[in-house]
Amino acid sequence: MSVIAMDGKAMLGYGNMRIPMHEDGAIDYETTFAMVDKYMASGYSYFDTCYVYEGSEALLKEALVDRYPRESFHITTKTSTIICETEEEMKAQFSTSLERLGVDYVDTYFIHFVTDRVMEKIERFRAFDWLRELKAKGLAKTIGFSFHGSAELLERLLSEEEGIDIVQLQINYLDWEDKKVQSRRMYEIARAHNVPIAVMEPCKGGWIAAEESDAAKVLKEAKPDASVASWAFRFVAGLPGVYVILSGMGNPEQVEDNLATLKDFTPLSEEERALTLKVVDMINAIPRVPCTKCKYCTNVCPKKLNIPKLMETYNNLIVFNALESSRYVYDMMIPNPNKRASACIGCGKCAEMCPQNIDIPNYLEELVEKLES
Ligand code: SF4
Numbered sequence: 001m002s003v004i005a006m007d008g009k010a011m012l013g014y015g016n017m018r019i020p021m022h023e024d025g026a027i028d029y030e031t032t033f034a035m036v037d038k039y040m041a042s043g044y045s046y047f048d049t050c051y052v053y054e055g056s057e058a059l060l061k062e063a064l065v066d067r068y069p070r071e072s073f074h075i076t077t078k079t080s081t082i083i084c085e086t087e088e089e090m091k092a093q094f095s096t097s098l099e100r101l102g103v104d105y106v107d108t109y110f111i112h113f114v115t116d117r118v119m120e121k122i123e124r125f126r127a128f129d130w131l132r133e134l135k136a137k138g139l140a141k142t143i144g145f146s147f148h149g150s151a152e153l154l155e156r157l158l159s160e161e162e163g164i165d166i167v168q169l170q171i172n173y174l175d176w177e178d179k180k181v182q183s184r185r186m187y188e189i190a191r192a193h194n195v196p197i198a199v200m201e202p203c204k205g206g207w208i209a210a211e212e213s214d215a216a217k218v219l220k221e222a223k224p225d226a227s228v229a230s231w232a233f234r235f236v237a238g239l240p241g242v243y244v245i246l247s248g249m250g251n252p253e254q255v256e257d258n259l260a261t262l263k264d265f266t267p268l269s270e271e272e273r274a275l276t277l278k279v280v281d282m283i284n285a286i287p288r289v290p291c292t293k294c295k296y297c298t299n300v301c302p303k304k305l306n307i308p309k310l311m312e313t314y315n316n317l318i319v320f321n322a323l324e325s326s327r328y329v330y331d332m333m334i335p336n337p338n339k340r341a342s343a344c345i346g347c348g349k350c351a352e353m354c355p356q357n358i359d360i361p362n363y364l365e366e367l368v369e370k371l372e373s
């Protein structure tokens with residue numbers, strides 16, 4: 001039985017995976033502070049981060065923990081077992097997270113990125129037992145896991161693991177019937193177990209929030225004053241059992257837009273849902289790599305390649321079908337030969353980490369063929 005109380009209304013969560021940056025790669029503190037202040041002023045207070053979100057925990061300390069009373073916000077972070085070799089390493093992540101965040105407990109502690117492949121480690125490290133110990137000691141008020149595995153595994157974990165308060169699932173209208181992500185099926189399993197749901201990637205990393213795409217035009221025609229992102233939020237917020245919707249907001253305007261959507265929230269009508277299906281067909285008709293720029297892959301790449309940037313290059317190549325200009329942009333964007341697609345050694349570690357199941361080495365090979373030969 002979860003200790004998280006639901007009042008039937010999904011709240012907006014402040015996702016901190018993609019943090020605001022300046023052009024030169026420095027963290028944009030001014031924008032972050034403004035976003036945190038706007039978000040806190042709205043009455044919501046749920047902040048989500050993770051041990052492997054680069055710079056995110058330390059940024060939350062400065063923008064939130066040092067500026068607001070501890071009891072005024074709910075902070076979650078996660079242990080990333082996939083990058084640990086031992087149980088001790090996994091446990092050390094918790095102390096590091098507390099230190100980076102400047103707190104002596106977290107409101108929710110998750111096991112990050114649970115997949116079928118990573119279960120061997122999770123079981124060997126007795127990660128769920130350890131989470132329950134943290135909860136019993138009051139170091140984590142609630143516990144859960146973020147999930148990217150199979151429906152069978154989700155069913156097993158929610159049946160067998162005691163004391164799970166919340167499960168974090170990738171749910172959006174683009175992935176609702178997607179054969180790999182299976183948002184609908186995952187949602188139904190969590191509902192059958194009556195576990196509150198934290199929704200991640202409600203806009204699929206921005207894919208269904210872009211204002212300028214052909215798909216966006218369809219939504220704009222139907223509702224000219226509504227943002228494209230608002231459709232994605234209304235889709236997930238209309239699902240019973242959704243406790244929080246995590247939004248990786250990039251600027252104060254996005255915070256405002258998300259807040260306005262949820263404040264005057266009405267679920268999508270039948271007609272509007274039908275329109276989202278049309279949008280899904282339009283998006284799926286363009287064979288792009290569904291990279292959400294989460295950067296999980298870059299943490300494990302031995303060559304330290306900027307994989308999201310390489311995937312973006314691939315997508316531009318496909319969408320614009322302009323070989324010469326793609327080559328030019330590629331040369332400008334990634335001039336260092338050690339950082340280009342041809343530096344990939346094909347180890348496959350990145351693909352194991354990719355929540356979108358992208359066969360990254362394969363796309364890199366194609367990039368080499370098209371842009372480097
Ligand atoms: S397959 Fe290539 S891109 Fe992926 S982790 Fe290995 S070296 Fe990096």
Ligand code: SF4
Pocket residue numbers: 290291292293294295296297298307308311353354355356357358360
């Ligand atoms: S390739 Fe996959 S793991 Fe890497 S940034 Fe894109 S979605 Fe994330």
